[in-house]
Amino acid sequence: MSEASPKVLICVAWPYASGPRHVGHVAGFGVPSDVFARYQRLRGAEVLMVSGTDEHGTPITYGADREGVSPREFADRNNRIIVDDLRRLGLTYDIFTRTTTRNHERVVQEFFTTLYERGYIFTRTQLGAFSPSTGRTLPDRYIEGTCPICGYPEARGDQCDNCGNQLEPTDLINPRSRIDGEIPEFRETEHFFFDLPAFQQRLHDWIEAQMHWRPNVRRYSLNFVADLKPRAITRDLDWGVPVPLPGWRDRPDKRIYVWFDAVIGYLSATVEWARLRGEEAGWRSWWQDPSVRGYYFMGKDNITFHSVMWPAMLMGHGDLELPYDIVSSEFLTMEGRQFSVSRGHTIEVRDVLSRYDADVLRYYLTIAGPETTDTDFTWAEFVRRNNDELVGTWGNLVHRTLVQAQQNFGCVPEPGELAEADRRLLAEVEGGFASVGGLLEQARFKAALTEAMRLAALVNQYLGSEQPWHRIKQDRRRAATTLFVAVRCVDSLKTLFTPFLPFSCQRLHEMLGYGDVIAPQPEAREVDLGGDAHRILAGDYDRTPRWAPSCIEPGRPLGVPRPLYRKLDPKVVDEELDRMRVSTA
């Protein structure tokens, strides 16, 4: 268990701007990182949460070609959609920017130059596949042909799906482009490589010492480090960050490889954030102070970029701090199958948010998300979790408590002397600040939310045995005491639930008569850094320490309560499944 840290840098994986993101994406990095960030701020920590859209690379140029627009236009449009999704989900980035800003380009080039000057980057000539008509590189997996081993006619340039053997594109018989059937041309091409093996021992020793990482992340990374090869950091492409060296800078056909520029985004976004605040050097206090803990959130397909490649780059660069924790999630499947955008087996974030509240999706993705194991998203479970848990257990507790207090007293009731049961319940619920907080500190979101729910159920039990609605007829004072205790518990639970359910907890906060903001929300902002106008997601987030039991005082007026959540008709399950079938067909 980790103790309190005053500054927490939260680096969230950069969603790829090749299209709208589906719920699997935000389940992996988006919601968990925001729960963590909100908790840390409620605790009083200084938080900086950075990310942005990843907009370079071949899939972007292919997507743009397909739609007959420029890569820039294509990325612009998807960036807007993604920013809008993340904003509506209430993800409190301090800055969510993009990799196509001038600031990013400059930081990436400086980073490249530093590594180059320190001798960690070298060139090497290799055989590459090109499309004769466009002159563009064809990535291995975009080439198909007959497998030389088993004769399977649709083997890919990286491996044969039939016999499982790994292949080189040049091995294929009758190679052709999967995009347009063109026969690729193989020719020599010079590229820059990052000398990963130079960091092998340091990486190994460093990772081995990270006993607080999730065991699979640590083991997986250690194994990966055992066999490191130099890794290409440039591509034959016209879309990306130019190589910042004489003779290369102006070449239209060479760009920095998208993986390399994207991980530097964590640093460049921090630099941009500081510059927007007018503090050119403000990024340093986040990257050069060993007491700052850097948490990285991503899906499991991205582990090695964060646990090996980026740390090696940071080591090579010199005076920048390494990650503290790599919080990787597993995969979400959808109704028993993998998400597949190309097959239409997907559900976009904006689609869910058009029909359901953000808190419902946040709740589902936290309580049933792929935190430590692959999990399956089903609409039946989505509706069930909403109706039984969010509405039935938590929403109903709030409603029945506030309705009784409001109708009978019009305010937070004045309690008599607390009985044993009252004190026991208060102690148990208030223990949630330690128990839920401890779990959140360890990035155990599912367990944390389950614990908060357990405490809510405890208050329902308490109300069931105290029966204030019954007792108020004979003993008004005792009923007042019970309802006072219940209101205090609800108020404490509100704080405990805020990292997970910010929208509804803010409403509850106001219902309880507070006039301030407990759950701030992000907003889209147009910014202009030295003539480079673009749109970011940002916010002015309060970090008043609030992670503490309720002190709500008797006599405070209560308004007429409104339900926090709405029940979903079970027939929406079939509607959603039909909608999926339509889009799949």
Add this chain to the structure above:
RNA sequence: GGCGGCGUAGCUCAGCGGUAGAGCACACGACUCAUAAUCGUGGGGUCGGUGGUUCGAACCCACCCGCCGCCA
């Protein structure tokens, strides 16, 4: 092919060396303040398979099967 993960009640998942757990579903009961919500009781599993280590194994080891991811 190599590496990592996962395979536990009908369903979704916890547990990860000391007599099998939760929620849902199902059955029965209590209550009726509350969005027909809530609370209680009960039935239900040879913990993927086969070996091994151990006084004792879902839990450790080996191999096998199935699924997921990465290397690509």
